[in-house]
Amino acid sequence: MDAHSKKSSNVVWHHSTVTRQRREALNGHNSAVLWFTGLSGAGKSTLAHAVEEELYLVGCRTFVFDGDNVRHGLCADLGFASADRVENIRRVGEMSKLFIEAGVIALTAFISPFRSDRERVRSLMPHGDFLEIFCRCSLEVCEQRDVKGLYKRARAGEIKDFTGISSPYEEPDDPELVVETDVLTMEECVAKVMQMLRDRGIVWQQGTNAHD
Ligand code: ADP
Secondary structure, three states: OOOOOOOOOOOOOOOOOOOHHHHHHHHOOOOEEEEEEOOOOOOHHHHHHHHHHHHHHOOOOEEEEEHHHHOOOOOOOOOOOHHHHHHHHHHHHHHHHHHHHOOOEEEEEOOOOOHHHHHHHHHHOOOOOEEEEEEEOOHHHHHHHOOOOHHHHHHOOOOOOOEOOOEOOOOOOOOOEEEEOOOOOHHHHHHHHHHHHHHOOOOOOOOOOOOO
16 A cells, blocks of 8 residues: 555545536536646746636636645645645645536646656546646746746755755646647737637636726
8 A cells, every 4th residue: 555545445435416527517607627737937826826816717617726825734745856846736736626516616836846747647537538738848948937936046046955956847748738838918918818718618608808
């Protein structure tokens, strides 16, 4: 049994009469996980929140899981060494799966640098529910942005295991969507994600343009 196997034997899954399908019908949209992955500073959080705003405006139920936020609570006991990163992503994957059952569109913003971790999360979900969105942005641009000043500190050797500098980032082989956040505007990136959700029949409402 590995560290992540079920340790308790006398537990039985209780099936709800309020199923995912009924929740989706009530909500007027399907649920899914939008898994934003990419380097620090690539725009995962910014884009996830901007897409959430757009989804809110068309009446969708959403929730954003942000890397830094979960590390304050759910994953406060974890650091950035490989084993901790694996466990961090596993927990977020399991949490996202529950949100899918709850009829929610979950958006996650985690570097999630290891392909195997992302594939493990994908394998937890029914086919088509895990939508991997690769925020492609060159290391140079991420480093110029240096939103949180972390690259500077990583280059100075103050932060170890920093993705892109002292820890690898494994690009997705076949993501559902690639958004070039160093080339496209925010609006163009949001539009690409929204189009994908409509193409896949997850969201079918039109935008309200109720931005003001
Ligand atoms: P991450 O969550 O990947 O670490 P952040 O969202 O915190 O990245 O930061 C990305 C930065 O890049 C923000 O300051 C954002 O305004 C900027 N940015 C510029 N263009 C884009 C774009 N097309 N998509 C997303 N972010 C962008």
